[in-house]
Amino acid sequence: MSVDEPDVIMCPDGPMLLRGHHRVADESGEVFETERPFSAVCRCGKSATRPWCDGSHKLLRRTKTT
Amino acid sequence: MLPAARGRLSEELFAALAANDAVSERSIPRPDSPDDEQIALWALYELHYRGFDEVDADREWDPDLLRLRRDLERSFEERLRTWVSIPEAAGPVSEVIEKLIAVDDAPSIARFVQRRATGDQVRTVLQHRSIYHLKESDPVSWIVPRLEAGPKAALAGLQFDEYGSGQPSRLHHRLFADGLRAAELDDTYGRYIDEAPVEILELNNAMSLFGLHRRWRGAGLGHLAVFEATSSLPSRQMAQGLRRLGFPEPVAHYYDEHVEADAVHEQLALRLICDVLVEEEPDQRDSVLFGAATCLELEARYARKILRQWDAA
Incomplete structure (x- = not known):
């Protein structure tokens, strides 16, 4: 894979996007396996479906700007 | 099953499709409302997806239907352009x-x-x-x-x-x-x-x-x-x-x-x-x-x- 094809991508004000198969350990050490071709890992801590992103970061951004 | 017609155009078009009749610019009236235009366009697009039991699959590439589709698309596109502007x-x-x-x-x-x-x-x-x-x-x-x-x-x-x-x-x-x-x-x-x-x-x-x-x-x-x-x-x-x-x-x-x-x-x-x-x-x-x-x-x-x-x- 060339260097311009990262398989972990940080999205501005958003989740960490993973390409391919990964095993993700959450804060408590529980391990979750990716099931999709791409997956989004929560970075804001507010997702109800952690470790996966559920779009909740957008609500935070909205509160911040208003 | 073909949808119900919503105006003169869709009525003529769906009848022609069901009877496997040719359509020509003369036989098909202009749409008389956005509803009429959109249901006709929807049915023409469906020929490319799952089609209709009563419509011959070969009609997907019927040049007269494609011409009609293009006319409907152009008027739809014009309407979209009046509704939507491109941010700069x-x-x-x-x-x-x-x-x-x-x-x-x-x-x-x-x-x-x-x-x-x-x-x-x-x-x-x-x-x-x-x-x-x-x-x-x-x-x-x-x-x-x-x-x-x-x-x-x-x-x-x-x-x-x-x-x-x-x-x-x-x-x-x-x-x-x-x-x-x-x-x-x-x-x-x-x-x-x-x-x-x-x-x-x-x-x-x-x-x-x-x-x-x-x-x-x-x-x-x-x-x-x-x-x-x-x-x-x-x-x-x-x-x-x-x-x-x-x-x-x-x-x-x-x-x-x-x-x-x-x-x-x-x-x-x-x-x-x-x-x-x-x-x-x-x-x-x-x-x-x-x-x-x-x-x-x-x-x-x-x-x-x-x-x-x-x-x-």
């Missing part, structure tokens, strides 16, 4: 699209469903949405062969997820069909087309227009980005509303799946598809933004129509 902001298209979404002030059907809708109102929304959800992602599949490696690989990944990653039971239009049946609605493809208001036809036809024309590939991807980026949070509200009303689990499950899937698809569509497409093909920028703005506008028109009807706007 600089910077990556992903940022411009996120700003468009942030300033969008359309009313939210999902919030209404979450808090106040009745069971009958939700069933109406499910019927309207079934026109698209029973062929979810299909219009975007047309775009795949028209892309370079970067956006193509990312779009194929997104579509593979939409199509259940190889498992039919996880395929999104299958999940919606399961939900419809659980809600005691009919999951037959196109079953509720006669119930669909013109705004739903316009939403569906815009996706087919963008999908079937290579020149509109950017618009198809811009539309996809907005569609995905405005899905996660509303899907959660839909699921909450369905559970509040006691709808069976499979209906809510369809929306649960979209909370998580579309949080991924949003990032893919914005950053690995639209941004990369425009980096590689800068002349696609306006098209991407036009498609993005079209998605917001047509969704807003549907939401305003239905919420006004329910006195809920």
